[in-house]
Amino acid sequence: MTVLQVTNLAVELAGRQVLHDVDLQVDGSEQVGLIGPNGAGKTTLLRSLLGLIPVRAGTITIDGKTPTQARGTIGYVPQRHEFVWDYPVQVRTAVMTGRTHRIGWLRRPGAADQQAVAEALQRADLTDLATRPIGELSGGQRQRVLVARALALRPKLLLLDEPFTGLDVPTQEILTRLFRDLTAEGTAILMTTHDLPAAADTCHRLCLLNQTVVADGSPDELRDPAVWLRAFGVARSEQLLHSLGVTR
Numbered sequence: 391m392t393v394l395q396v397t398n399l400a401v402e403l404a405g406r407q408v409l410h411d412v413d414l415q416v417d418g419s420e421q422v423g424l425i426g427p428n429g430a431g432k433t434t435l436l437r438s439l440l441g442l443i444p445v446r447a448g449t450i451t452i453d454g455k456t457p458t459q460a461r462g463t464i465g466y467v468p469q470r471h472e473f474v475w476d477y478p479v480q481v482r483t484a485v486m487t488g489r490t491h492r493i494g495w496l497r498r499p500g501a502a503d504q505q506a507v508a509e510a511l512q513r514a515d516l517t518d519l520a521t522r523p524i525g526e527l528s529g530g531q532r533q534r535v536l537v538a539r540a541l542a543l544r545p546k547l548l549l550l551d552e553p554f555t556g557l558d559v560p561t562q563e564i565l566t567r568l569f570r571d572l573t574a575e576g577t578a579i580l581m582t583t584h585d586l587p588a589a590a591d592t593c594h595r596l597c598l599l600n601q602t603v604v605a606d607g608s609p610d611e612l613r614d615p616a617v618w619l620r621a622f623g624v625a626r627s628e629q630l631l632h633s634l635g636v637t638r
């Protein structure tokens with residue numbers, strides 16, 4: 391079943407066209423990697439899906455709703471540096487902020503909220519760290535807090551902005567397993583990453599973006615080096631092709 395449908399999307403920032411003619415579909419049970427060079431518009435696309443940026447043209451439908459209507463069903467994991475880590479709160483409280491939209495401002499969390507947070511902590515392997523101040527956490531622990539915070543919503547669509555950057559291999563494995571379980575349960579996942587081998591290993595489909603969708607298919611369908619060079623806007627790059635395991 392289709393969870394996310396993007397049709398003909400165009401976005402401008404500060405009067406400059408950042409995205410145009412973007413078509414993308416993500417089904418429940420699917421993990422899609424959003425891949426492209428720096429400045430390709432990946433984060434902008436995620437922010438558009440959250441309804442944080444006005445779109446110039448096109449439509450976005452999430453579980454049959456507009457981004458604003460769907461806000462309570464979208465889990466968002468920003469890049470780690472975008473979160474305020476020196477705020478003096480415990481891990482459990484930080485994870486609860488993922489439900490703020492659903493609880494409503496100035497209302498106290500109820501039993502269902504506490505249950506959802508306990509479950510999210512457990513899924514991200516954070517139960518033992520629940521009372522730890524977030525400022526004392528390592529990079530990998532912080533990443534798991536951001537994931538748990540998104541999961542506290544029990545989202546239909548999970549948006550991840552570079553979730554693997556700077557993580558050691560065991561932490562990457564914990565998250566990879568978690569994302570696999572989530573898609574098996576019907577969650578749709580859209581994830582940006584610069585880790586091409588990991589994306590090819592873990593994603594059902596890859597969407598190569600450079601202002602528009604240059605190619606979209608399973609890792610097996612995207613074996614043509616020319617597609618990757620076009621997506622990254624370069625005539626040749628041995629390193630890019632080597633990291634993909636494809637050769638001319």
Ligand SMILES: Nc1ncnc2c1ncn2[C@@H]1O[C@H](COP(=O)(O)OP(=O)(O)OP(=O)(O)O)[C@@H](O)[C@H]1O
Binds near residue numbers: 404429430433434
């Ligand atoms: N607030 C903003 N105002 C104006 N232009 C912006 C703004 N945010 C981003 N841009 C521009 O939009 C383009 C796309 O940026 P975006 O952050 O979406 O790229 P990205 O693919 O996520 O890049 P990276 O891989 O480096 O994170 C870039 O040219 C960037 O300079």
